[in-house]
Amino acid sequence: MISYPTKERMTMTDYASIDYSDLEARYSSTETYIEKLSKGKLRSLIVNGPPGVGKTHSVEEYLQKYACGNYSIITGQMTPLSLYGHLYKNKTAGRVLVLDDIDSVFNKLEGVNILKAAMDTKLVRNISWESSTHLLGALGAPGTFSFSGGVILISNVGFDTTDKKIGGRLDALKDRSFSITISDRTNESLFKQVCFMVMKRDLLKDFNFSDFQKKELLEYMEENLASMYTVSLRVALKLAMLIQDDPLEWKSLANDGLVKS
Numbered sequence: 001m002i003s004y005p006t007k008e009r010m011t012m013t014d015y016a017s018i019d020y021s022d023l024e025a026r027y028s029s030t031e032t033y034i035e036k037l038s039k040g041k042l043r044s045l046i047v048n049g050p051p052g053v054g055k056t057h058s059v060e061e062y063l064q065k066y067a068c069g070n071y072s073i074i075t076g077q078m079t080p081l082s083l084y085g086h087l088y089k090n091k092t093a094g095r096v097l098v099l100d101d102i103d104s105v106f107n108k109l110e111g112v113n114i115l116k117a118a119m120d121t122k123l124v125r126n127i128s129w130e131s132s133t134h135l136l137g138a139l140g141a142p143g144t145f146s147f148s149g150g151v152i153l154i155s156n157v158g159f160d161t162t163d164k165k166i167g168g169r170l171d172a173l174k175d176r177s178f179s180i181t182i183s184d185r186t187n188e189s190l191f192k193q194v195c196f197m198v199m200k201r202d203l204l205k206d207f208n209f210s211d212f213q214k215k216e217l218l219e220y221m222e223e224n225l226a227s228m229y230t231v232s233l234r235v236a237l238k239l240a241m242l243i244q245d246d247p248l249e250w251k252s253l254a255n256d257g258l259v260k261s
Contacts (some may be wrong), residue, residue: 015218016199023196030180031062037150038066040093044119044151046174049182052232053193054201055154056100063096064229071096080111083141084129087118087147095149103157104167111174119151119177126185152175181205191222191229197233207240217243220251227260 036042046057056073063071074086074097083105090097105111117127129136129143136143157170183193197203198214209217217239225231235258242250 013215013218013222014216015195018195018199020192020196020200022116022254024200025195026180026182027058029064030058030182033178033180034059034062034152035066037096038063038068038070039152042150043121043125044056044153044176046153046155046170046177046179047182048155048157048170048179050185050190050232051156052230052234054191054203054233055182057197057203057204057233058150058160058201059098059100059154063098067096067194070094071098073098073100074102075100076102078111080105080108080114081129081135081139082110083114083134086142087149087151088139088141089112090149091145091147093148096152097149097151098154099209101156102153103155103166106157106169107127114168115151115153116176119153119173121176143168145223149157187225187228187231188226192219194218194233194236195233198236203233203236204240207244209240209243210221213243219259220254224259228258231258 025065025155030047033042033045037045047059051057056075060073070087072095074188078086078099083099083102086097086099099105099115105115114127117125125147126144127147129141153173155170157166183189195218198218204214204217207213217236219238221228221231221235228235241256242253246253
């Protein structure tokens with residue numbers, strides 16, 4: 001469990017005073033890696049962790065700071081051929097391609113092999129599409145090209161899958177890349193991550209909440225950790241929506257819609 005700043009729990013916990021030094025260090029390392037990647041000093045990075053811990057939010061924040069708009073973020077379902085096309089479009093030095101939650105690629109050996117080539121440590125990274133297809137012309141891509149850009153892979157693999165084959169494919173990519181794990185999967189660790197993002201990274205800034213409202217939201221989550229369907233930043237955002245829309249009855253609504261009966 002989280003270590004509170006006093007031995008006895010206060011009427012409302014001072015979540016801002018929790019020791020977040022471990023998370024601060026982890027996010028600081030992630031920022032440094034992305035800064036170096038944006039400057040072309042590194043080639044690839046894997047940001048791994050369970051869903052809803054702020055992986056995408058943080059990566060995009062750091063890219064906005066360092067990459068000067070020279071990045072693309074691709075999310076969701078992807079075929080190996082579309083992956084090949086996106087890599088071609090971002091092949092030049094200084095470009096960064098972010099592949100967010102494209103775990104479908106791990107099901108196809110061709111997709112894994114393309115990622116291995118793009119994220120390799122070789123001085124020259126050549127990527128090829130071995131089978132001839134008219135679709136390459138539609139993508140405007142040749143059958144082979146030299147890739148000089150950077151790749152950031154944001155993945156839940158290792159946390160959401162029990163498929164050893166898919167997990168092993170991620171391990172093959174980790175062997176070629178730098179890899180940071182944002183959080184483990186325990187409810188306590190996930191909740192601390194939420195507290196950190198709310199109190200230190202201003203996740204709820206668009207809601208213009210007072211400190212009291214933020215603490216009330218977090219206290220509700222902590223009290224219901226064992227019975228929530230999931231513990232994630234998305235839950236915090238859904239609670240924030242309820243608080244903003246119905247400040248008096250939000251807890252009753254949350255009990256019905258976010259907590260197991």
